Amino acid sequence: MHSRFYRSLYRIRRAEEEIARIYPSDKIKSPVHLAIGQESVAVGVCEALCPEDVVFGSYRSHAYYLAKGGDLNAMMAELYGKQTGCAKGKGGSMHIVDVAHGVMGASAVVGTPLPNAVGYAYALKVQRRPGLVVCFFGDGATEEGVYHESLNFAALKAVPIIFICENNGYAIHTHVAQRQKAFDQLAERARSYGLPAERFEDDDVFKIYERVHAAAEALRAGQPGPFYFECQTYRWKEHVGPNEDYQLGYRTRDEAEPWMTNDQVQRVGALLEPAERRRIEAEVEAEIQAAIDFAESSPFPPAAELYTNVFKEA
Amino acid sequence: MERTLSYAEAIREAFDQEMERDAAVIVFGLDVDDPKAIQGTTRGLVQKYGPERVFGTPLSEDAMTGAAIGMAFAGLRPIHHHIRMDFMMLAMNQLINIAAKAHYMYGGQLHVPVVVRAMIGKSWGQGAQHSQGLYPLFMNVPGFKVVMPTTPYDAKGCLIQAIRDENPVIYIDHRLLHFQKGPVPENLYGVAPGKARVTVEGKDITLVGVSYMHVECMRAQRYLAEKGIHAEVIDPIWLSPLDTDTIVDSVRHTGRLIVVDNGWTMCNSGAEIVATVAEKLGHTFAVRRLGFAPVTCPPTPTLENLFYPNARTIAAAAYDLVKGSPQNWMPDERAELQEIEFKGPF
Numbered sequence: 027m028h029s030r031f032y033r034s035l036y037r038i039r040r041a042e043e044e045i046a047r048i049y050p051s052d053k054i055k056s057p058v059h060l061a062i063g064q065e066s067v068a069v070g071v072c073e074a075l076c077p078e079d080v081v082f083g084s085y086r087s088h089a090y091y092l093a094k095g096g097d098l099n100a101m102m103a104e105l106y107g108k109q110t111g112c113a114k115g116k117g118g119s120m121h122i123v124d125v126a127h128g129v130m131g132a133s134a135v136v137g138t139p140l141p142n143a144v145g146y147a148y149a150l151k152v153q154r155r156p157g158l159v160v161c162f163f164g165d166g167a168t169e170e171g172v173y174h175e176s177l178n179f180a181a182l183k184a185v186p187i188i189f190i191c192e193n194n195g196y197a198i199h200t201h202v203a204q205r206q207k208a209f210d211q212l213a214e215r216a217r218s219y220g221l222p223a224e225r226f227e228d229d230d231v232f233k234i235y236e237r238v239h240a241a242a243e244a245l246r247a248g249q250p251g252p253f254y255f256e257c258q259t260y261r262w263k264e265h266v267g268p269n270e271d272y273q274l275g276y277r278t279r280d281e282a283e284p285w286m287t288n289d290q291v292q293r294v295g296a297l298l299e300p301a302e303r304r305r306i307e308a309e310v311e312a313e314i315q316a317a318i319d320f321a322e323s324s325p326f327p328p329a330a331e332l333y334t335n336v337f338k339e340a
Numbered sequence: 341m342e343r344t345l346s347y348a349e350a351i352r353e354a355f356d357q358e359m360e361r362d363a364a365v366i367v368f369g370l371d372v373d374d375p376k377a378i379q380g381t382t383r384g385l386v387q388k389y390g391p392e393r394v395f396g397t398p399l400s401e402d403a404m405t406g407a408a409i410g411m412a413f414a415g416l417r418p419i420h421h422h423i424r425m426d427f428m429m430l431a432m433n434q435l436i437n438i439a440a441k442a443h444y445m446y447g448g449q450l451h452v453p454v455v456v457r458a459m460i461g462k463s464w465g466q467g468a469q470h471s472q473g474l475y476p477l478f479m480n481v482p483g484f485k486v487v488m489p490t491t492p493y494d495a496k497g498c499l500i501q502a503i504r505d506e507n508p509v510i511y512i513d514h515r516l517l518h519f520q521k522g523p524v525p526e527n528l529y530g531v532a533p534g535k536a537r538v539t540v541e542g543k544d545i546t547l548v549g550v551s552y553m554h555v556e557c558m559r560a561q562r563y564l565a566e567k568g569i570h571a572e573v574i575d576p577i578w579l580s581p582l583d584t585d586t587i588v589d590s591v592r593h594t595g596r597l598i599v600v601d602n603g604w605t606m607c608n609s610g611a612e613i614v615a616t617v618a619e620k621l622g623h624t625f626a627v628r629r630l631g632f633a634p635v636t637c638p639p640t641p642t643l644e645n646l647f648y649p650n651a652r653t654i655a656a657a658a659y660d661l662v663k664g665s666p667q668n669w670m671p672d673e674r675a676e677l678q679e680i681e682f683k684g685p686f
Contacts, residue, residue, distance in 0.1 A: 082410075111447070112447065112449070113445060113446050113447030114447035116444055116445055116446075117445045117446055121445045123446040123447070123449050123450065125446075125449045125450060130450070131442065131445075131446050131450060133437070133438065134437075135433060135437050138406065138434065138437060138438060139406075141402070141403040141404070141407045141409075141410065142407070142409050142410035142413065142434075142438065143410060144403070144406070144407050144410060145406060145409060145412075145413075145414070146410035146411065146413055146414045147410075148407060148410070148411060149410065149411040149413075149414030149415065149416045150414060151392075152366065152392050152393070152416065153414070155414075171402060172400075172403050172406060172433075172434075175398065175400035175402055175403030175404075176400075176403045176406070176407075178403075179397070179398055179400060179403055179407060182398065335443050335444045335447060335448040336443070336444055336482050336483060337443065337483070337485075337506070337507045338443050338448070338451040338506040338507055339506070340504070340505070340506055
């Protein structure tokens with residue numbers, strides 16, 4: 027289990043570090059919202075899922091895409107705007123998708139995927155299909171009207187969904203305390219809609235996994251949903267782009283320090299035998315380099331692609 | 341023998357037959373399962389298909405639109421109802437940012453077979469927020485199909501077509517059209533996009549009427565006949581994709597065009613049709629756009645009557661266009677042409 031978790035954590039971290047390294051070259055033709063520092067939420071959650079389960083989320087999308095099993099080559103090529111990208115270069119970093127692996131897209135508009143995820147879960151229930159839905163969203167989404175509408179409807183219809191609030195404390199550059207009076211009561215508010223909700227005070231990947239796994243097993247056993255988890259986490263990089271932004275003054279490096287000290291990637295890596303860790307790292311490095319090579323060598327979409335996929339033909 | 345149904349009955353039959361044919365079809369929105377069943381258009385569906393497939397929703401237009409999209413991703417074919425089109429404004433993010441774009445921005449991996457059915461209100465004091473014809477908003481965005489049937493036949497055929505379409509379709513019915521009666525086959529049939537219908541042939545002027553304004557154009561055509569003017573009347577049926585070829589062919593032999601929108605004229609289908617006809621025809625023609633007065637709809641009858649185009653004002657505009665100058669002619673009201681008008685109260 028530790029090896030599996032480490033592989034996923036390390037793969038996301040290193041893929042995004044490579045994206046950050048390449049970004050200034052302007053080869054990546056898409057604004058990137060890096061999840062460096064937040065990997066443990068995506069990994070803890072997705073390790074609890076089965077292949078038939080699906081995930082929805084927003085523009086900070088790379089972590090949950092990769093954690094759920096999304097194709098790395100196709101993601102990297104999408105960032106480069108290439109024909110071999112998961113959306114043929116027509117989505118970009120904010121709209122990566124891999125339906126075959128249960129990644130149901132990503133939205134650039136905060137809160138927007140919530141009702142899509144709830145609707146999908148309602149369909150699973152109506153169709154008597156196995157599986158469940160996870161929706162990732164940030165603390166900012168909890169301020170959108172559609173969040174409240176979605177939680178209400180999900181609870182009303184008892185759909186098989188797990189809501190995952192990734193609370194990194196900031197909507198772009200504004201702290202949640204400047205946006206919500208009861209900013210520390212997200213889970214309480216969720217509970218008031220009639221669904222069980224739990225708040226985690228740190229980003230302990232094993233705790234997230236354990237609790238989400240229990241919820242997923244309950245849903246698989248036919249217990250009514252939804253479930254809700256609020257995960258405290260921290261974004262190390264700027265809102266959008268490859269750099270740090272502590273110099274802007276809206277937050278301090280001191281605030282980030284405990285999260286970096288408690289880095290879940292290093293923590294889980296340290297649990298492995300050194301040889302095993304080196305083996306995993308070497309394999310992941312090779313995989314990431316291959317994905318970069320794949321993206322760089324792939325062609326851009328031809329002109330005719332501009333007009334495809336406007337409508338789906340019957 | 342030809343069977344006659346009302347427009348509302350035709351809509352109900354399309355829902356019923358499609359739900360029976362395909363278990364993936366699911367119907368929801370405010371009031372779809374209440375005793376009035378949206379003017380009867382969803383009557384009996386919840387009894388027949390159960391509350392999982394037919395349900396009234398919380399007052400959450402935004403989330404229910406998003407939920408419809410998610411259901412469509414999972415293989416259902418949802419139909420989301422709005423008892424007034426004005427309520428769709430609460431759902432524009434989901435419609436424009438996801439429904440219209442998902443197929444394209446996900447490179448074809450996902451698609452959104454959703455029907456959004458919305459009703460336009462008119463008369464007996466509907467006022468500012470119950471009477472808007474906001475269809476050009478959706479015509480403007482790639483990824484939507486937009487249909488505004490005017491006859492019971494098209495109400496059923498277009499709805500079946502919309503439900504079977506793999507893309508988001510905005511299906512707009514006008515409240516006053518619900519009382520129209522006409523021939524409706526019992527079998528399942530579709531009325532596909534891409535073909536406007538010439539409802540009356542004529543040689544002097546082309547009248548294109550959108551939704552309820554098509555009824556007014558039909559009446560205007562009768563008024564114009566009194567003056568010896570033969571108007572050709574066209575019902576575009578589908579506004580997106582829009583069949584302009586039929587309209588171009590008509591204007592080619594009439595040389596004159598009036599488009600009557602069921603909304604404001606600025607950036608509406610009239611502007612689009614006139615511009616496209618001009619591009620395709622390649623020579624000048626006489627033209628007028630008619631539509632709502634460029635103000636908010638007032639409920640008081642004296643002002644409301646001035647707000648909307650009607651058969652007589654359309655006929656007067658057409659007469660001026662044919663004569664080439666203002667004629668100050670306005671036909672007298674003919675009661676027998678009002679026979680299909682609903683008299684209220686609501």
